[in-house]
Amino acid sequence: MKRFLLLPLLLPALSAQDKPDFSKMKADQIFDQLCSSCHGKDLSAGVGGSLVDGEWKHGSSDDELMKSIKEGNAQLGMTPFKTVLDDRQIRSLVIFIREKEKQAKERGVEFPKPEPGKVTKTQHEDYKIEMVVEDGLKNPWAIAFLPDGRKLVTEKAGRLRIIEADGKLNPEPVKGIPTIIDHGQGGLMEVATHPDYEKNGWIYLGFADGKREGREVKTITAYVRGKLKDGQWSDQEWIWKADPKFYGGAGVHFGTRIVFDKGYIYFPVGERGGWHDAQDVENAKGKIYRLHDDGRVPEDNPKFEGKTPVPGLWSYGHRNPQGLDMDPRDGSLWDTEHGPRGGDELNLILPGHNYGWPVITYGMNYDGTPITGKTAEEGMDQPVTYWQPSIAACGLSFYRGDKFPKWKNDLFAGALAQQEIRRLRLVDHKVVEQEVVLKNIGRVRDVTDAPDGFIYVILNGPDRVIRLVPSE
Numbered sequence: 001m002k003r004f005l006l007l008p009l010l011l012p013a014l015s016a017q018d019k020p021d022f023s024k025m026k027a028d029q030i031f032d033q034l035c036s037s038c039h040g041k042d043l044s045a046g047v048g049g050s051l052v053d054g055e056w057k058h059g060s061s062d063d064e065l066m067k068s069i070k071e072g073n074a075q076l077g078m079t080p081f082k083t084v085l086d087d088r089q090i091r092s093l094v095i096f097i098r099e100k101e102k103q104a105k106e107r108g109v110e111f112p113k114p115e116p117g118k119v120t121k122t123q124h125e126d127y128k129i130e131m132v133v134e135d136g137l138k139n140p141w142a143i144a145f146l147p148d149g150r151k152l153v154t155e156k157a158g159r160l161r162i163i164e165a166d167g168k169l170n171p172e173p174v175k176g177i178p179t180i181i182d183h184g185q186g187g188l189m190e191v192a193t194h195p196d197y198e199k200n201g202w203i204y205l206g207f208a209d210g211k212r213e214g215r216e217v218k219t220i221t222a223y224v225r226g227k228l229k230d231g232q233w234s235d236q237e238w239i240w241k242a243d244p245k246f247y248g249g250a251g252v253h254f255g256t257r258i259v260f261d262k263g264y265i266y267f268p269v270g271e272r273g274g275w276h277d278a279q280d281v282e283n284a285k286g287k288i289y290r291l292h293d294d295g296r297v298p299e300d301n302p303k304f305e306g307k308t309p310v311p312g313l314w315s316y317g318h319r320n321p322q323g324l325d326m327d328p329r330d331g332s333l334w335d336t337e338h339g340p341r342g343g344d345e346l347n348l349i350l351p352g353h354n355y356g357w358p359v360i361t362y363g364m365n366y367d368g369t370p371i372t373g374k375t376a377e378e379g380m381d382q383p384v385t386y387w388q389p390s391i392a393a394c395g396l397s398f399y400r401g402d403k404f405p406k407w408k409n410d411l412f413a414g415a416l417a418q419q420e421i422r423r424l425r426l427v428d429h430k431v432v433e434q435e436v437v438l439k440n441i442g443r444v445r446d447v448t449d450a451p452d453g454f455i456y457v458i459l460n461g462p463d464r465v466i467r468l469v470p471s472e
């Protein structure tokens with residue numbers, strides 16, 4: 001009853017003519033002005049109660065939180081905000097609350113920092129980390145394994161490096177690789193060997209292709225294949241290259257990973273900061289592609305009535321996919337992509353499907369202003385899971401090896417910002433378990449299972465290659 005009295009006190013203030021312009025405000029500012037009086041500046045106390053203790057009386061889903069904020073609760077004294085705030089602003093408040101909820105939950109909880117030799121215990125398997133390359137790499141991005149025990153590592157600035165079979169990093173980069181533009185988030189990114197490498201010797205690269213002339217830069221992600229002969233790159237063939245009109249100056253969202261399956265190659269091209277380009281099937285950006293592994297366009301790729309999709313298009317509505325792998329159990333294709341703040345996604349990739357960016361997203365702009373109030377729309381696929389706050393998802397790999405039998409077929413997702421690797425167990429295309437298995441030893445750029453059965457991890461800051469090995 002005491003709470004009930006608060007309602008009439010607050011409403012006149014909001015309907016006053018000089019009400020602030022919320023459309024220009026960031027989520028934390030809106031919260032400060034409209035919510036902190038009842039829920040506390042740090043969201044943890046007040047007549048409205050805590051919003052960060054993980055207990056939700058009126059429903060814990062994002063939709064239920066939106067409803068609580070929109071409709072209020074007259075009996076309990078929660079103001080309805082639907083006439084004050086629009087869906088976009090309410091959505092940004094939900095993301096903001098989720099971020100604070102996670103921070104509160106993790107306060108004081110330390111994930112033990114894995115150190116070489118020390119055993120880290122996780123739900124199903126215990127592991128130790130081993131240093132593969134401690135020094136000598138700058139901004140490593142991806143790793144591939146050759147049957148003779150050598151490993152290839154890309155460096156973003158445009159160098160392809162060899163870790164020799166004895167474990168030593170060859171000081172000389174591979175000569176003769178294509179011209180690579182080191183531009184913002186792009187540069188030399190992916191390296192992958194063909195599944196029949198032993199027979200055909202093909203190595204594939206994904207990188208920022210383009211031109212730099214003075215201060216003008218025009219780039220987009222491109223893919224080639226070539227062979228390694230006496231430390232030289234040779235026999236190069238283009239696999240995928242965009243029409244020149246799609247090259248652009250933005251330094252963001254290149255995407256880039258490679259997956260092979262049954263004579264096909266799958267790879268993404270990020271939306272390069274051109275948000276709505278992701279929705280246009282005739283535009284090269286914000287897409288996942290499928291080609292024959294020699295670059296030919298398959299006849300049975302998705303068709304779009306009245307439109308000429310960009311050659312090779314497999315799925316669209318993507319923002320910045322930097323994780324891609326195929327489930328060894330059923331051949332289903334999965335990506336992780338960086339969303340905006342609060343909108344990182346794990347998606348099941350199906351031919352011709354639209355993954356919604358930027359029409360739907362669970363995220364908001366990095367500065368806390370809203371993007372959209374919509375998280376779902378007819379004809380657009382939902383993520384199988386999403387991360388709020390964002391983890392900055394990068395690198396994705398199913399575990400096919402036999403060194404960690406209890407992790408068999410689990411999915412490992414790396415994260416840059418959260419500096420972690422998450423293990424996800426998928427059953428019937430749903431996430432039934434999710435666990436952080438490694439944290440706090442650097443930004444995770446790539447995680448991949450290897451032919452030796454260990455899990456290799458590329459770290460940025462410090463720039464290293466490590467691997468997870470069983471504790472025994």
Ligand code: HEC
Nearest residue numbers: 006034035038047048056057058059068076077078079093
């Ligand atoms: C006048 C005081 C007041 C203001 C202002 C207020 N709230 Fe509340 N809020 C409450 C009360 C009281 C409840 C109900 C608490 C309960 O059930 O015990 C509540 C409940 C909620 C809930 C549901 C909590 C649950 O456990 O399910 C959410 C979410 C919420 N508020 C968010 C907000 C946001 C966001 C704002 C600002 C836009 C806001 N509130 C402003 C008083 C307020």
